[in-house]
Amino acid sequence: MxxxxxxxxxxxxxxxxxxxxxxxxxxxxxxxxxxxxxxxxxxxxxxxxxxxxxxxxxxxxxxxxxxxxxxxxxxxxxxxxxxRRKLLDAQTGLESFNRAHWREFELLVGEAFRRQGYAVEETGQGGADGGIDLILRKGGRTTLVQVKRWRRVQVDVRVVREMYGLMVHHRADAVCIAALGGFTRAAERFASDKPIELIDAPALLALVSSVQQDGGIGSIEPSQPDRSEAAPAARAAPACPHCRATMILRHNKSTGEAFWGCSAYPACRGTRATSALD
Incomplete structure (x- = not known):
């Protein structure tokens, strides 16, 4: 690589x-x-x-x-x-994500994965316009990560195809794209049957809140009205039945039905039905 x-x-x-x-x-x-x-x-x-x-x-x-x-x-x-630790612990919601410089945004995403037990390499290849920003390694698996701080532009299928091509070229195991602006339907369809994880702003907020230190600086408080709806779900998130990592509330792309998915995906594909916690 x-x-x-x-x-x-x-x-x-x-x-x-x-x-x-x-x-x-x-x-x-x-x-x-x-x-x-x-x-x-x-x-x-x-x-x-x-x-x-x-x-x-x-x-x-x-x-x-x-x-x-x-x-x-x-x-x-x-x-x-x-x-990096102070940067992640200072995040209080989507507004603080938006205020971060693109390089700071890459660092806080990397730190979130690092706290999940990944070895994180900050490649310096991506820059402001894209590419491989992070390389995650855990359990013998390698995941290529691209981070997009675009707030008003959705990531289209072209970007997802490019990252998938890089995954194949570099013989990595999976791809993860984190984007504040979300993804087009075409991008979601292309990723649905491949080892590609698409993380939009609410999912990223849930991921960050799940790894923030308890009582840390600026830790996300779900009770405040300007927080994302993903934050209360993250606070009550169950443990993965397979690897015991914190789970994230996700939605089935076809039916829209909510379910709990492992935050270590794609390394772990554990799921739980939301009804199991009711």
Missing amino acids: TRRRQSGLDSVAALPWPVGIVLGVVGFVAIRYGIGWFFGASDGRIGQEIADQASGGMLAPLAWLVMGLCWFAALVSYLRGRA
């Missing part, structure tokens, strides 16, 4: 921050002591000279530099993660 070029520092910053700390320590030990030990075990004169210089502290500045860079990348990773 084609990706943008990343420097070594960017790659470490994309990892969980504790990994960056460990890499810094490992890099320091490997350079400060490992090189000298490796060449010291050889019988050659050149190897012995390198070992003597290494043991004399010649490589110490490089070792400290590597550890410092890794720890700086770990700090960047920690700050980015905290910013």
